[in-house]
Amino acid sequence: MADFLLPNMHTPQNAVQKRLAGPIHAERHVRVICIGAGASGLLLAYKLQRHFQNFSLTVYEKNEEVSGTWYENKYPGCACDVPAHNYTWSFEPKLDWSAVYAGSREIYDYFNGFTKKHGLDKFIKTKHQVSHAKWNDSKAGYDVQVKNLRDGSTTEDYCDILVNASGILNNWRWPAIPGLHDYKGTLLHTANWDPNIDLRGKHVGLIGNGSSGIQVLPTIQPHVEQVTTFIREPTWVSxxxxxxxxxxxxxxKEAFANKPGELLDYRKNVERGLNGQFGIFLKDTKTNTETHAYMKAQMKEKLKNDFLEQKLIPEWAVGCRRLTPGVGYLESLGKPNVNVVYGEINKVTEKGCVCDDGKEYPIDVLIxxxxxxxSFKPRFPVINGEGKNLQDEWALNAESYMGVAASxxxxxxxxxxxxxxxxxxxxLCAIECQADYICKLIDRYQTHNIRTFAPTKDAISDFVAHKDEFMKRSVWADPCRSWYKAGTQNPDTITALWPGxxxxxxxxxxxxxxxxxxxxxQGNRFAWLGNGYSQTELDDTADWAYYIREHDDGEPLSLDVRRRILNKSGTVASNVGVNFSGKDTGGDQVQSKI
Incomplete structure (x- = not known):
């Protein structure tokens, strides 16, 4: 059978002739380049290694090590806002997470350990950054420029299929505040943290109350002389x-490691609860209303300050911005050494920040x-056969095919x-879903005489129109400032989230x-039929009469039956209103969410 694994022959005539000489679905060699060895890139490497043969893969990673954002982010308190036992691959649990919300180092260790366990290092080149990719029409693939960050040299590579797994939250930026780089104290960004910095005894300024700012404050507060935290808008924290x-x-931990089913039951209950939250994101559902009341009460109880309650508890719906558990954050705002300045920073001086209250706030360290x-634009030029750069195409509004491809x-x-x-x-289950989808496309490309594939403009236009209509019923369209809406001409256009x-x-x-x-x-679209032989006939160890049976045990032909088998329909008493312990809390019926 190996004789019919087709090499990648870039002369179209040779490639077609080779395919015609082989059996149906002969697997030609496919060359894949993946950009980024964060969670997504590592999963793709795992899936290709597990499911494919006759392929080559190089994963280019700009950092010294794998794990992407979990290698890069080392600021105090950095953690994931997803429960740790469910921030793993569905098939690869970790037995010894320290807490429900684990720190970045533990998460880095998980993905680094996943890489070592499955031998994925052989595909990965660290300290190599893709700087340019251009479509080569004669070869029907991409010429890719790669910079070696160790010695500064640039090399050329080529691939049949280019996969961008560089992620969303990795291209950090300074705030657009006048005078920021005139500041004479120590200037830090959470995503570019200096591990040698010592904050003890310092007056620290902290700009921002997004996820990273919410994690930093309670971590540094006990160790610094004073924190002045600059907040310009409310957000839901609980x-x-x-x-x-x-x-x-x-x-x-002992039970998770040694009691059969204990960890699996825990993970399933948490995942059911997470999946049961979707009603939060739809306007006027029972789940949204009850969550709003619960979070407001929780914030008031932790703040215990009329001024902060008035400024920090939003009017807009829960979920309009990304939810964050905010462990210890609200309580920290009331500590004696924490000063909350609410409003805009007009400029930064050599000494500190001047805010719209007219006051200057001198500080030793500014975080x-x-x-x-x-914005979803690629971090490097991606040039198609017409000379168009995807950076320009997505400069104002990024429109993809279901989050996985571009017209x-x-x-x-x-x-x-x-x-x-x-x-x-x-x-992470969504990333798994995307990896499976990409692998299915690679499989179709590899076993057919496909030269190119790309979603049509009409398909993306229809998808975007459906998405925009759906978003009108979601809380994400509420008037909050959110990175979910980034990079669009219309501030109400949701570019980050799926319509469901x-x-x-x-x-x-x-x-x-x-x-x-x-x-x-390449050539006749039916050249994949080959020389008339099936793959089965070429396998001497296969049953050449596999379809002769005593009863019908074939796979279901309808989507409905396949789905019910996959999701084990009928095995759970009821998912309506389950909380994270698996108990019924009387939440929305599915029908009321639609």
């Missing part, structure tokens, strides 16, 4: 009921917890592209819709 921070005891460029850019796939479920519910739940996304991407793609072939 864990969802049932997912409060909790440090796992030795007994709990900018001000986030990332979330007009053939053989180019994306992890966590525009309008994927980055904030709709559990996220995470489970909805997984079902939407379960099968390829090739009718949404423009597919071009």
């Amino acid at each position: 864990p969802v009921q049932g997912l409060e921070q909790h440090v796992f005891s030795a007994e709990e 900018c917890a001000t986030g990332f460029d979330t 007009g850019f053939p053989n180019y796939m994306i992890f966590l592209g525009p309008n994927c479920p980055i904030g709709n519910g559990p996220v 739940s995470t489970l909805h996304y997984m079902e939407a991407l379960a099968a390829l819709r090739m009718e949404d793609y423009e597919v071009k072939y």
